[in-house]
Amino acid sequence: MLGNTLLMALREIRRNVLRSSLTVLGIIIGVAAVIVIVTLGAGTTKQVQAEIGKMGSNMLVLSPGGERRMGGAATTAPPFDLADLVAVRREVNALSNAAPVNMRPMQVIIGNENRRVNIMGTDSDFSAVRSWKVVEGRLFTPSEVRSGKAVCIIGSTIKNEMFAGQNPINASLRIGKVNCTVIGVLESKGQAMFGGDQDETIAVPIRMFQRRLTGNTRVDSIYISARGENEMDDAKAEVEKLMKERRKTGEEGQPDFNVRDMKEVSNMVQSTTGVLTGFLSAIAAVSLLVGGIGIMNIMLVSVTERTREIGIRLAIGALEKEVMMQFLIEAAMLSAFGGLVGISLGLLGAAALAPVLNVPFTLQLSTVLTAFAFSALVGVVFGFMPARRAAQLDPIEALRHE
Amino acid sequence: MNEQAQAAQGRPPGDISQMSYAGPVVAFDQVYKIYGKGESEVRALDGVSFQINAGDFVAVMGPSGSGKSTCMNIIGCLDAPTAGRYLFKGVNVSDLSRDQRALLRRHFLGFVFQGFNLLARTTALENLELPLIYRRIDKKTRREMAMEALRVVGLSGRENHTPAELSGGQQQRVAIARAIVTQPSLLLADEPTGNLDSARSHEIMELLSKLNHDNGLTVVLVTHEEAIAAFARRRIEFRDGKILRETNTKRAG
Ligand SMILES: Nc1ncnc2c1ncn2[C@@H]1O[C@H](COP(=O)(O)OP(=O)(O)OP(=O)(O)O)[C@@H](O)[C@H]1O
Ligand SMILES: [Mg+2]
Numbered sequence: 001m002l003g004n005t006l007l008m009a010l011r012e013i014r015r016n017v018l019r020s021s022l023t024v025l026g027i028i029i030g031v032a033a034v035i036v037i038v039t040l041g042a043g044t045t046k047q048v049q050a051e052i053g054k055m056g057s058n059m060l061v062l063s064p065g066g067e068r069r070m071g072g073a074a075t076t077a078p079p080f081d082l083a084d085l086v087a088v089r090r091e092v093n094a095l096s097n098a099a100p101v102n103m104r105p106m107q108v109i110i111g112n113e114n115r116r117v118n119i120m121g122t123d124s125d126f127s128a129v130r131s132w133k134v135v136e137g138r139l140f141t142p143s144e145v146r147s148g149k150a151v152c153i154i155g156s157t158i159k160n161e162m163f164a165g166q167n168p169i170n171a172s173l174r175i176g177k178v179n180c181t182v183i184g185v186l187e188s189k190g191q192a193m194f195g196g197d198q199d200e201t202i203a204v205p206i207r208m209f210q211r212r213l214t215g216n217t218r219v220d221s222i223y224i225s226a227r228g229e230n231e232m233d234d235a236k237a238e239v240e241k242l243m244k245e246r247r248k249t250g251e252e253g254q255p256d257f258n259v260r261d262m263k264e265v266s267n268m269v270q271s272t273t274g275v276l277t278g279f280l281s282a283i284a285a286v287s288l289l290v291g292g293i294g295i296m297n298i299m300l301v302s303v304t305e306r307t308r309e310i311g312i313r314l315a316i317g318a319l320e321k322e323v324m325m326q327f328l329i330e331a332a333m334l335s336a337f338g339g340l341v342g343i344s345l346g347l348l349g350a351a352a353l354a355p356v357l358n359v360p361f362t363l364q365l366s367t368v369l370t371a372f373a374f375s376a377l378v379g380v381v382f383g384f385m386p387a388r389r390a391a392q393l394d395p396i397e398a399l400r401h402e
Numbered sequence: 403m404n405e406q407a408q409a410a411q412g413r414p415p416g417d418i419s420q421m422s423y424a425g426p427v428v429a430f431d432q433v434y435k436i437y438g439k440g441e442s443e444v445r446a447l448d449g450v451s452f453q454i455n456a457g458d459f460v461a462v463m464g465p466s467g468s469g470k471s472t473c474m475n476i477i478g479c480l481d482a483p484t485a486g487r488y489l490f491k492g493v494n495v496s497d498l499s500r501d502q503r504a505l506l507r508r509h510f511l512g513f514v515f516q517g518f519n520l521l522a523r524t525t526a527l528e529n530l531e532l533p534l535i536y537r538r539i540d541k542k543t544r545r546e547m548a549m550e551a552l553r554v555v556g557l558s559g560r561e562n563h564t565p566a567e568l569s570g571g572q573q574q575r576v577a578i579a580r581a582i583v584t585q586p587s588l589l590l591a592d593e594p595t596g597n598l599d600s601a602r603s604h605e606i607m608e609l610l611s612k613l614n615h616d617n618g619l620t621v622v623l624v625t626h627e628e629a630i631a632a633f634a635r636r637r638i639e640f641r642d643g644k645i646l647r648e649t650n651t652k653r654a655g
Contacts, residue, residue: 317508
């Protein structure tokens, strides 16, 4: 019986191929949109995770301020200084490297080129901590770091765009009012997870940053890499204990600094993409709703057109629920068919967009199955009213129709 | 009325398909069908009583609007009386739900409608299979039964033709085949020859007579034409919702 009903529904849909296709356009668009969004979203998440992994999943960021916020600059907590860095390096056993990181966007002038660039005050250890290699030239020498010499290592975007791809080593550029000699070029990292170009960065010795660019002795954050992933908790505990001592917080007191690992950062990224996905999913839901109404409309038309057929079925002994089932299955098949086309188009679209957006294409079976089930469900929900109308027709009236 | 009749009377059995009864197939007892109310009231059936026994061949006659179709719809359990009692195989149809009446139709009734009413764009074979599908008969048996019914109505070889590819007479024979393919207790035909020429009408009537004679199929048909009614063994004439007269035209046997 079910097999027959399925066959009948299939035949009915095939009978009106054009009409059926137009009807399910809403479903197709809705489902395709969902698939593109979710697939690219999953790709982005995967990429962010990979990026975080590359940055060192064993990296900790120590910054002042008690609240756990990203970029926690506006805080009353006192900043660190270079003595804190020295202490961290000396006292924390689970540590492999530590580097100071002060960031500030500043005006940079190279010949006629003039733009705002993120200046990073640090020392040579940042390369190891952030797994960020120098591909041309060299890192800072210890003496350059100690004396705060006006040298810099530029990101690949600076080289490509402000030096027009020419060899920048030993060239000179101006950061604010300070002339600076280029000694190295950093490897390209691509888009940061929060947008913005990580390669549009210039690294300078921390002392030069402090004395000549900002005129203070503060260290805004300390990036720490643990010896290995298993030593993360140890390193974190050691850093916390050390800083509590140094900042005289006391054992029980509320610390005025925080030590964050990349897992937390990754969670934050995920919640951001989650909001975005939710918003776009709402749009997709609207188009599915419109698609569902389209199906309801066409099923109502179909019931009217096939009134006589329904009359015959009822007269020869079809039960209400059997007629109802027939139309429900037809509606569900129609929208599931739309779902299948939508899934195919969505996957094609995502595959085409992924390289453009520089995101890996990740096929998620669960998404595909959910989308399929959901589209069939739309058919059932919106097919219900027309199906019930068909089932409740009076056989005498129906046979006399038209 | 015998004991069995009284036992079954007004009480729908648990499994309708297993219903059996030795009394009359159809028993009308003061049946009324009234449309509208007050001034515009129409008494389509105005206190009608009659019985039809198994194996009968009845012609229902009367002028237009006299209540023939209304009567057929009630016999066919498509409609219920406004008042009075209709027992089908001893069961009071008014007591049945919509679905129970559908099951009665499914298992005991065959309909031949005036306008053929075959499913369009569907082959003769598939049209015949439809009532068998609702009876949950498996595909192989279904095919065999449908082919046999087509053979009986003389349409072997036309099983894959759609109604559009068949003549009016052939379409009506497919409709008859569909009505008898389930081996019903009662065949109802409302003007089955209505839009056929006299030669085709004759063919159809011979077919129905043969089914009545050979298989003992009970047949009730509505007609305006004397020549058609002449095939029946009994005649019920309606006028203004009442039975004008009942006559036996041929002696049985
Ligand atoms: N659904 C309905 N609503 C109101 N009146 C109806 C309805 N069905 C039938 N009638 C009326 O009942 C009366 C009997 O109708 P019925 O269809 O039984 O006549 P009939 O004998 O079959 O006529 P014909 O030979 O023209 O088919 C008519 O007066 C008709 O107008
Ligand atoms: Mg009539």
